Structures are given as structure tokens and as C-alpha cells.
Amino acid sequence: MSYRxxxxxxxxxxxxxxxxxxxxxxxxxxxxVVMNEIILALDEMCSNLMIHAHHCNPDHFLELSIDVPTKGxxxxxxxDDGEMFDINKFHEPEIxxxxxEKRKGGLGIxxxxxxxxxxxxxxxxxxxxxxxxxxxx
Amino acid sequence: MVxxxxxxxxxxxxxxxxxxxxxxxxxxxxxxxxxxxxxGFKKILVDCSALEYISSAGLGVFMSYIEEFxxxxxxxxxxxxxxxxxxxxxxLGLADLLHIRESKQDxxxxxxxxxx
Numbered sequence: 001m002s003y004r005x006x007x008x009x010x011x012x013x014x015x016x017x018x019x020x021x022x023x024x025x026x027x028x029x030x031x032x033v034v035m036n037e038i039i040l041a042l043d044e045m046c047s048n049l050m051i052h053a054h055h056c057n058p059d060h061f062l063e064l065s066i067d068v069p070t071k072g073x074x075x076x077x078x079x080d081d082g083e084m085f086d087i088n089k090f091h092e093p094e095i096x097x098x099x100x101e102k103r104k105g106g107l108g109i110x111x112x113x114x115x116x117x118x119x120x121x122x123x124x125x126x127x128x129x130x131x132x133x134x135x136x137x
Numbered sequence: 138m139v140x141x142x143x144x145x146x147x148x149x150x151x152x153x154x155x156x157x158x159x160x161x162x163x164x165x166x167x168x169x170x171x172x173x174x175x176x177g178f179k180k181i182l183v184d185c186s187a188l189e190y191i192s193s194a195g196l197g198v199f200m201s202y203i204e205e206f207x208x209x210x211x212x213x214x215x216x217x218x219x220x221x222x223x224x225x226x227x228x229l230g231l232a233d234l235l236h237i238r239e240s241k242q243d244x245x246x247x248x249x250x251x252x253x
Contacts, residue, residue, distance in 0.1 A: 011161035015138060018157075018190070036190065036221035037228075043192050047160040095230060099203045107200070107229060108193035114228050 001028075003066040007046065009054035017046055017064060024066050028074070029136055038074070038134055041115040044108035045078055045087075045130065053082045073117060073133040084128035086121055087112060138162045141169040149180035149248060155187040158195035167198045174202075179211050180248050184241065186217030191225055199235055212236070212251040216244035 003024035007013050021039050029035045046062060054060040060082065067075040092113070093106045112119065118133040139156040150173045158166055173181050199215075206213060214236040218226075226232045236251070238244040 011159070014159045014161055014192075015157065018159075033221045033224050036224065039190070040192060040225060043159060047192070047194070051160065095200075095234070099200055099234065106193075107196050110229060111193055111225075 001068045003068075005064045007062045007064060008058040009050040009060040009062060010056055010058040011047060011050060013050075013058075014043055014047055018043055020064070021066065025068075025074075028068050031136075034136055037115045038076075041112045041132065041134075042076060042078075044112050045132070048085065048087075048108060049078065049080060049082070052085055053080065073135045076132040076134070078130045078132075079124070080128045080130070082128070084121055084130055087119060088121075139165050141165055143169065143173070146182075147245070149182050149245070150176070150178040151182045151184055153184040153187065157190040158188070158198075159190070159192045160194040163192075163194035163198050166195055167201075170198065170202055174205070174209070174211065179209075180252055181211065181213040182241070182244055182248060183213065183215040184217055185215055185219075185222060188218065188222055191222055196226065196229065196231060200231065203234060212248055214238060214244040214248045214251070216241050 005017065005020040007017055018039050021042055022035065025035060025038065029038065042064065046064065049062060050056055063079040065077045087109045090109050092110045116132045117135050120131050122129045122131060139154065139158050139162040142153040142155065144151050152169050152173065154166065216238045218237065223232065223237065226237065236247055238247055
């Protein structure tokens with residue numbers, strides 16, 4: 001099964017993204033903890049793009065799709081017309097440094113990498129796609 | 138999306154966080170803690186029993202106060218987290234950096250010990 005959601009790049013829309021994911025996966029993911037992890041990772045990815053790639057411009061859009069195959073991992077794709085920020089190339093800061101520098105950012109990418117089994121980037125029809133995969137039992 | 142209610146009990150400022158904290162609402166948490174600190178409270182309890190969700194933006198707020206609390210002799214203990222919420226802290230190992238207890242009673246006990 002596939003689900004699709006188009007999102008304006010405003011942080012106010014993050015709640016709508018979370019509701020979309022929860023609604024789409026409610027019959028596919030039974031663990032509340034795993035559901036929250038998936039929601040968290042996608043919220044982090046989308047908010048990162050909204051802030052850093054689109055400067056929270058609500059006239060810019062992202063597309064989130066969820067593919068639930070009969071076998072194998074859940075597949076999440078975020079499609080963006082802008083330039084995709086590759087988190088695999090981002091060296092996340094040490095937790096101790098964040099505390100010392102009183103930084104409020106830098107934890108999101110670490111969360112995504114911890115939660116998702118795979119994060120890869122591809123170009124489809126001239127648009128950037130970030131594909132995240134998660135195996136659920 | 139998030140509401141933060143404040144009340145005082147036994148000299149501690151209690152911040153009850155209700156709802157969801159994400160990149161759009163983490164500022165509310167930041168302001169509430171800053172207000173508590175600004176009013177001179179040395180003991181802060183964060184009631185997370187009605188906290189349904191927290192993203193890295195909210196985690197970052199708690200992290201950003203760790204050194205200031207140490208410098209000013211302020212102790213903060215969080216309690217009442219749902220399993221899905223505490224899991225978010227545990228993924229990053231933050232449960233070891235922050236004081237988290239299951240019940241309000243345990244949180245008050247720890248706060249008392251830390252402040253002694």
C-alpha cells in the first residue's frame with residue numbers, strides 16, 4: 001500500500017505530517033514505541049529541510065510518501081525540488097560538545113541515523129529524493 | 138500544540154508539559170524554563186505525564202540548560218514520561234545526562250537529595 005502527503009514548508013505543518021504518518025501506519029505498526037520512532041525520524045528530516053533548504057517558506061513544498069510492501073522494510077520517500085541535504089555527509093557533533101556549547105541543534109540527524117535502517121539519496125526526473133527504510137517486525 | 142502549566146510546591150517550581158514539543162513549539166519550553174530560572178528557582182520539576190511527543194528541538198532545549206544549571210546550582214528532575222517519550226531520550230543516551238524518574242514522588246526525593 002502507498003500513501004502520499006504534500007507539505008508546505010512551514011513548521012506549523014509538522015503536526016500534520018505526524019498525523020499523516022500515524023494514520024497511514026496504524027494498521028501496519030503495532031508498537032507505539034516503534035510508531036513514535038518512525039514519526040520522530042520523519043519529523044526531523046522534514047523540519048531540517050524546511051528550515052535549512054527552504055527557510056520555512058510555506059510556498060515551497062515537500063512530498064512525503066510511505067510504501068508498505070507485503071514483505072520487507074517500510075519505505076519512506078521525501079521528494080524535494082530544492083537541493084537535498086545529505087545527512088550521510090554530515091558529521092554529527094558529540095553530545096558532550098552540544099552541552100558545552102549550549103547548542104539546541106544537532107541531535108536530529110543522530111536520531112534519524114539511529115532509528116532508520118537506511119538513508120539514501122537519489123535523483124528522479126530531476127527531483128531530489130531521500131529514501132529512508134525501516135524494518136518492522 | 139504545547140501548553141506549559143506552572144505551579145509551585147515545597148519550594149520547587151513544577152512545569153507541567155501538556156501536548157507535543159517539536160521545532161515549532163520548543164520555544165515555549167525554552168521560555169518556561171528561562172522564566173523559572175529568572176525567578177530564582179533552584180529546584181525545578183518537569184511533569185511529563187501529559188507529554189505526548191518530543192523531537193530533537195525539545196531535547197536540545199533541555200540539553201542547553203545543563204551547564205547553566207550546574208553553574209547556578211539549579212537542579213531539575215523530570216518525571217512521568219510515557220514509554221515512547223523516554224525512548225526518545227534513551228536513543229541518544231540523554232537519559233544519563235538528565236535526571237529522569239518514573240513518579241513524582243521519586244522525582245521529589247531525588248530533587249531533595251540533589252539540593253541537600
